[in-house]
Every structure is written in C-alpha cells, then in structure tokens.
Amino acid sequence: MTEIHNKLERVALIAHLIARAPTKLGRTAxxxxxxxxxxxxxxxxxxxxGLYTYGPFxxxxxxxxxxxxxxxxxxxxxxxxxxxxxxxxxxxxxLEEVEKQxxxxxxxxxxxxxxxxxxxxxxxxxxxxxxxxxxxxDRMTNGKKARATIADLVRKVHEVKPHLAIDTIETxxxxxxxxxxxxxxx
Amino acid sequence: MTTAAAHRTYEVRCxxxxxxxxxxxxxxxxxxxxxxxxxRIRQLAWTDYVFPGAMHTRxxxxxxxxxxxxxxxxxxxxxxxxxxQSELGYNDDGLKRHKALVRLTALFHxxxxxxxxxxxxxxxxxxxxxxxxxxxxxxxSAAIVRRYFNDVISNHxxxxxxxxxxxxxxxxIEGKPEAGKALFWRDLIAGQLDADRMDYLLxxxxxxxxxxxRYDWQRLVHTVVAVPPTSEGGPRIGVTEGxxxxxxxxxxxxxxxxxxxxxxxxxxxxxxxxxxxxxxxLPSGVFPAPTGRHxxxxxxxxxxxxxxxxxxxxxxxxxxRLASRNHFREVIHTSETPSAxxxxxxxxxxxxxxxxxxAEMPAEKSxxxxxxxxxxxxxxxxxxxVEPLSKYSSVVRNMEPIRQVRLYSRPEQRAEAIxxxxxx
Numbered sequence: 236m237t238e239i240h241n242k243l244e245r246v247a248l249i250a251h252l253i254a255r256a257p258t259k260l261g262r263t264a265x266x267x268x269x270x271x272x273x274x275x276x277x278x279x280x281x282x283x284x285g286l287y288t289y290g291p292f293x294x295x296x297x298x299x300x301x302x303x304x305x306x307x308x309x310x311x312x313x314x315x316x317x318x319x320x321x322x323x324x325x326x327x328x329x330l331e332e333v334e335k336q337x338x339x340x341x342x343x344x345x346x347x348x349x350x351x352x353x354x355x356x357x358x359x360x361x362x363x364x365x366x367x368x369x370x371x372x373d374r375m376t377n378g379k380k381a382r383a384t385i386a387d388l389v390r391k392v393h394e395v396k397p398h399l400a401i402d403t404i405e406t407x408x409x410x411x412x413x414x415x416x417x418x419x420x421x
Numbered sequence: 422m423t424t425a426a427a428h429r430t431y432e433v434r435c436x437x438x439x440x441x442x443x444x445x446x447x448x449x450x451x452x453x454x455x456x457x458x459x460x461r462i463r464q465l466a467w468t469d470y471v472f473p474g475a476m477h478t479r480x481x482x483x484x485x486x487x488x489x490x491x492x493x494x495x496x497x498x499x500x501x502x503x504x505x506q507s508e509l510g511y512n513d514d515g516l517k518r519h520k521a522l523v524r525l526t527a528l529f530h531x532x533x534x535x536x537x538x539x540x541x542x543x544x545x546x547x548x549x550x551x552x553x554x555x556x557x558x559x560x561x562s563a564a565i566v567r568r569y570f571n572d573v574i575s576n577h578x579x580x581x582x583x584x585x586x587x588x589x590x591x592x593x594i595e596g597k598p599e600a601g602k603a604l605f606w607r608d609l610i611a612g613q614l615d616a617d618r619m620d621y622l623l624x625x626x627x628x629x630x631x632x633x634x635r636y637d638w639q640r641l642v643h644t645v646v647a648v649p650p651t652s653e654g655g656p657r658i659g660v661t662e663g664x665x666x667x668x669x670x671x672x673x674x675x676x677x678x679x680x681x682x683x684x685x686x687x688x689x690x691x692x693x694x695x696x697x698x699x700x701x702x703l704p705s706g707v708f709p710a711p712t713g714r715h716x717x718x719x720x721x722x723x724x725x726x727x728x729x730x731x732x733x734x735x736x737x738x739x740x741x742r743l744a745s746r747n748h749f750r751e752v753i754h755t756s757e758t759p760s761a762x763x764x765x766x767x768x769x770x771x772x773x774x775x776x777x778x779x780a781e782m783p784a785e786k787s788x789x790x791x792x793x794x795x796x797x798x799x800x801x802x803x804x805x806x807v808e809p810l811s812k813y814s815s816v817v818r819n820m821e822p823i824r825q826v827r828l829y830s831r832p833e834q835r836a837e838a839i840x841x842x843x844x845x
Contacts, residue, residue: 243764263654283557286596287612288605289655294613297795298785298822305758305821319651319807332761360653372598394601398508398650 245280245299247337250308250330252348256356259323263289263360266296267367268351274370275416276347284371288396290364291371300324308333321360354414365399365407368392370416377418385412388419427578433484437623441488446579447528451484455569456532459483461723465625465682466537467691470746472629472682479531479538485624490527490609490616492642494520497658501647508649508656509602518583523606525574525585526593530610530617533561535708535719536699536727539788540692544699546707556711559611561719563591564711569720605647608658614645614668614796622674625682633677636670648797651807659797659807668796669814679823684784686751686827693780693829694748697739702730749779749829752838757784758821767826769845777838780829785822 252268253260260268270291272278284291303309307329311322334341341348355363372391376383383391389405396404411417422445431448432440443451450456459480468475498505498516505511511519535541535558545556566574571587574580592600596607609616619638626634644664650656660668682688700706708722709715731740742748753770755763771778798813800806811818830838 243761261653281554283554285607285611286598286604287607287655287657288602289657301820301822302758302824306761313809313812317652318804319653320809320812321653322809329761336761361650361655364655375598391598391601395598395604396655397510397602398656 243333243336244340246303246306246308247333247341248280248344248348249296249300250303250326250333251337251341252352253303253309253324254326254330254334255348256352258357259325260356261321261323261360262297262300263321264356264358264363265300265324266290266292267363268355269296270367271351271355271370272344272347274374276344276350278344278347286368286371286375286395290367303327303333306333362407365392365396365404366411368396369404369408369411373417373419383419385409385417385419385421388417422578424578435481435485435488436627437485437620438488441484443484443487444579446574446577447487447524449573449577450525450528450570451480453569453573455565455720456480458720458723459532459534461725462534463537463724464621464628465688466540466695467743468629468682468688470691470748471685471688472631474628474630475625477624477628479534482621482624483528483531485620486530486610486616487524487527489620489638490523491520493609493614493616493619493645493658494523494606496642496645497647500645500661504647504649504656508647509605511602519603519606521579521583522585522589522593522603523609525590526606526610527616529562529566529570529590530594531558531562532565533558533563533711535561536722536724537695540695541699541708542788543696544703544707546710559594561711561716563595564716565720566591566594568716605656612658614641614658614660614671618675619671622671622678626674626678629682631678631682633681634674636674637667638671640664640667641671646799648799648807649805653807657797659799662798662800662813665798665810665813668798668810669817672796672810672814672817672820676820676823679784679787680757684787684823684825686754687748689782689787689827690748690751690780690829691743693782694739694742698731698736698743699727701737701740702727702735747832750832750835752777752828752830752835753842754827755825757823757825759824759826766845767828770828770842773841773845774828774830774838775841777830777834777841778828779831779834782827782829784825 269282270284273280273282282293282295284293304311307327309324310327311324313320314323369388369392373388385408389408392404393401427445429445431443435441460478462479464477464479464482465475542558547553547555566587574585574587593603622634641664644660646659646661648657648659709718731744755767796810798808798810800808
C-alpha cells in the first residue's frame with residue numbers, strides 16, 4: 236500500500252470529502268472522518284493522531300485543510316452554534332483542478348470515502364468526538380494481550396471524558412459494536 | 422533520605438526566566454545519567470553554522486518547559502477552578518496531584534531525542550520492519566521513562582501522597598487512554614498552546630540572537646483558561662478574550678521563527694547532511710528501536726559520539742561537508758505557499774536540474790510547523806461563548822500554511838544548476 240505523501244493527494248482527499256459530504260463539514264467532523272478512514276478502513280495517510288479530551292487529533296490535518304483553502308479547493312465560513320462559533324466548509328472554485336491531481340488515489344478509496352460520509356457525515360461534532368475516542372481506545376486496548384469488553388471500554392472513555400454521561404458513552408459503544416466497528420467483546 | 426533533604430528545593434539559572442525551581446524529587450530525576458544525556462544533545466542541531474549562538478541543549482529547554490507548563494497550569498487553575506470541578510471532577514487534592522504529574526511529564530517530554538534533536542528523526546526505524554510509520558521521539562521518551570526512571574519516580578518521599586509510577590508519566594507523554602482525565606493537560610505539553618512551543622520560541626530566539634520568537638508570554642500566562650465543553654467539542658485549553666492579542670503574537674512568532682530560522686535555507690540543508698552522515702554512521706543506517714535491549718544502545722548515541730566519529734573523518738561526503746561547513750547551495754525555491762501552477766513549475770525545475778539536483782527540502786516535512794493554529798477564545802459574557810482566534814485576528818485568518826520547497830545543488834555545480842532552471 237502506498238502512503239499518500241504527495242501534498243496534493245492529501246489536500247485532494249480533504250476537498251473531496253468536503254465536496255461529497257451530505258452536510259457541510261466542520262473542522263472536528265473532518266478531523267474525525269479522516270481518523271475513521273485511517274483506522275477503520277486502512278486508507279494510508281501520514282497523519283499521526285494523538286488522544287486528547289476532545290478525541291483523536293493531528294494538527295497536520297488542519298494544516299492541510301488550510302492549504303486546500305489557499306489553493307481555492309475549499310472555502311470556509313464562520314458559523315454560530317449554541318455557545319460557540321466554528322468553521323464550516325464547502326467546495327471552492329479550484330476543486331476539480333485539485334481533485335485531478337489525485338484521481339487514481341480517490342477512485343481507489345472511493346468506497347471507503349462514501350462509507351465514512353454515509354456513516355458519520357451527518358453526526359454532530361460532540362458525537363464524533365465520542366465515537367472516535369471509543370474507536371481510538373478500542374484499538375489501543377485490543378492491541379494488547381488482554382481483550383477488553385465494552386464495559387471496560389466505556390469506563391476508560393469516561394475517565395478520559397468525564398464531562399460525558401456514562402450511559403451516553405455506552406449507547407454509542409453498543410451502536411459502534413453492532414456495526415462491527417469495535418473489537419471489544421460484548 | 423531525611424525529611425529535610427526530601428523537601429529541599431533547587432534553583433537553576435535560566436536565560437529566559439531567570440530561575441527555574443526544582444524540588445528534590447525532580448532534582449534526583451535530572452541527576453540520572455539518562456537525563457544528563459540531554460546536556461549532550463543540542464536543541465537546534467547545526468543551526469550554529471548560521472546563528473553562532475544557537476548552542477543550547479535539550480537539557481536547558483526541558484527545564485524551561487517544566488517551568489512554563491507550571492505557570493500555565495497555575496493560570497488555568499486560578500481562572501477555571503469551577504470548570505475543572507464541574508466538568509472534569511477535580512478537587513483541590515486532584516489538582517495538586519496533577520500539577521506534579523504535569524511538571525514531571527514536561528520535564529521528561531524530550532528525553533527520547535536522538536543526537537541533534539529532530540534532525541535525527543528521519544533515521545528512526547520503522548515500527549513494522551521496513552515500511553509504514555517510523556517511531557517518533559515521544560515513543561522513545563516513554564520507553565526511557567518506563568525503563569530507567571521508575572525507581573526514582575516511585576520511591577522518592579515526595580511521591581508518598583501521589584503514588585505515581587513511571588507508567589503514569591509515560592502514559593501522559595504518549596497520550597494513552599490510561600492517563601484518564603490527566604489527558605486534559607496534554608494540551609500544555611503537546612497542543613496548540615503548549616509549554617514546549619512557548620519555551621522553544623523564546624529560548625531559540627534568545628540563543629540565535631533574533632527577536633522573531635518573542636511574544637507576550639506573561640500575558641498568555643495571565644489569560645490562559647480551561648474552555649468548557651460546548652456542542653462543538655470537549656473541554657480544552659484556551660485564552661480569555663483579553664488574551665487574544667497575545668495569542669496572535671504567539672502565532673506570528675511561530676511564523677517568523679519558521680521562515681527566518683528553522684527553515685532558513687542554509688540551516689535546513691545541514692539537517693540533510695546530518696541525515697546523510699548518520700545513514701553511514703549508524704549500524705544498518707537507522708537508530709536502535711525503543712524496545713527491549715535496543716533501548717540501551719539507543720541511549721549511547723548523543724552529539725558527542727557523532728562529533729567524535731565525524732572528527733575521525735567518518736560519514737562519507739555528508740560527514741565531510743558537516744566537518745568543513747561546505748554545504749549544498751540553494752538553487753531555487755518556490756513561494757511560501759505554492760499554488761497548483763507553482764507546483765507544476767517545481768516539477769519542471771526538478772526535471773531540468775536532473776542529476777544536478779543534490780537535495781530537496783520541503784517545509785511540510787519540517788518538525789517546526791508554522792501552521793495556522795487556531796486557539797480557542799473564551800468570551801466573557803453572562804453565558805460563556807467559545808470562538809476561534811481567527812474570528813478576532815485578521816492576521817491569523819489570512820495566514821497560509823508554509824509549503825515552500827527548496828532545491829539544492831553541490832556548490833561547484835550551482836552556476837550550471839541556476840542556468841538550467843533559468844530556462845524553465
């Protein structure tokens with residue numbers, strides 16, 4: 236598998252996700268969709284996601300997003316949410332020009348791109364943070380000898396994100412498990 | 422150890438802050454051989470070939486990061502105690518405990534660096550044999566803490582009330598889920614507003630003799646807060662509305678330091694020469710992995726050892742260029758943020774240069790990113806609101822990521838190389 240080190244391929248992937256998303260993606264949604272693509276669909280990309288209380292994060296994603304904006308492949312708008320402002324992105328005038336630089340890569344992973352947008356493209360930032368944290372903890376925990384259960388996973392995620400109710404985390408964990416996205420045993 | 426000895430404090434002179442204070446626990450830690458090794462790793466590799474004062478080390482920087490992280494931690498607690506209690510479940514004892522943990526984590530965050538710091542990281546081995554992702558210095562740091570520091574962390578009298586082990590520190594360095602809610606403080610170690618960056622900008626600027634990395638850090642320390650969770654995300658570190666100009670200053674300082682120092686055309690080519698020399702000097706061309714018995718061998722590599730080998734004439738062409746300060750010369754570079762047509766022209770330059778192209782240095786592969794970090798601003802209204810710094814700062818809003826690419830030839834071929842690209 237060839238990792239996408241080509242700067243325009245990474246930028247094209249970001250612009251392509253934004254163009255095909257069912258709703259306008261914000262920074263958090265984009266970050267988590269790329270994380271899911273890497274971890275759940277093995278789409279090769281050089282991002283190195285670290286865990287924070289706000290879920291898996293790599294500032295290089297935002298760097299590439301801003302490059303996509305500078306190239307005119309995407310455009311960001313500041314929007315108001317309850318008690319917060321953030322950016323939403325739509326396609327820019329140079330989308331096609333940038334996508335052409337990565338035609339082969341995008342077509343190779345189109346099914347995975349469609350899947351991640353269909354599965355997560357309409358979910359809220361806070362939901363995506365929770366789901367991506369569950370997946371991150373699941374993969375780290377089950378890389379070890381002892382296999383974790385869903386209950387173990389929920390407890391660990393609650394320790395990382397104590398501001399979330401434990402039953403909310405558990406509902407999301409069961410949802411992800413039912414879709415085969417977690418390795419933890421029921 | 423007597424109680425008096427365990428509670429002794431130590432002051433170390435620091436050119437940035439005046440003094441850095443350590444307790445006896447931290448003093449015992451930095452006295453270990455694996456920690457003293459940081460005195461033999463220069464912070465900015467061969468930067469002194471351009472900025473002669475840049476001879477400072479990871480040891481000095483690590484003490485500074487601990488000092489800065491402490492000031493930021495205290496600032497957050499002072500202004501955000503209610504949020505820390507209501508959203509993260511902290512009480513006074515928990516805050517005191519995690520302050521000690523944050524100090525230790527900051528102190529250890531760079532202990533895994535290889536010779537000449539980041540420049541060596543291209544020679545870290547791959548995690549899975551020959552392909553995929555390379556180990557990163559945080560993995561070396563965590564492995565070294567676990568292997569060599571458990572005794573001094575666990576068994577000091579000052580740890581009696583905390584009960585920390587090396588594992589607790591390593592988990593926070595690596596961002597492991599086992600760190601639990603302490604991960605909230607990871608923003609202070611490796612985040613958009615972290616003590617690492619805040620220290621190295623000031624320190625590197627001072628030692629290089631430039632002013633580009635200076636910003637109003639005192640104002641940041643006095644405006645840093647815990648940003649509460651909103652519909653857009655979980656809690657994180659940010660600044661109050663009154664601190665946004667200082668946050669803007671930090672981002673502008675990053676930009677200037679990147680363009681004027683870290684990605685300086687001559688400074689950056691010495692990273693290439695070092696990597697070339699290391700490929701020859703290291704067994705199998707890579708550093709030992711941070712696992713098993715390899716870790717002890719890794720710790721034997723420091724600047725002194727490399728310099729000794731270079732002095733003996735080893736390292737082939739790159740070693741000789743390092744020893745004689747006879748670097749490859751820049752032929753041409755793209756704009757700071759190349760457009761799609763600029764990238765096409767870059768491909769034409771490469772083709773025209775052919776075998777005269779000796780090295781290519783892309784800004785995006787640099788450790789020191791000048792990226793558009795958007796810091797969260799907590800707006801002081803009856804019902805708090807969280808907004809990105811770029812809403813306030815037109816400077817930050819209009820900054821573009823640096824993706825400059827520099828092309829180099831051998832010095833004796835530069836004139837011909839320039840002639841070739843002139844025809845493109």
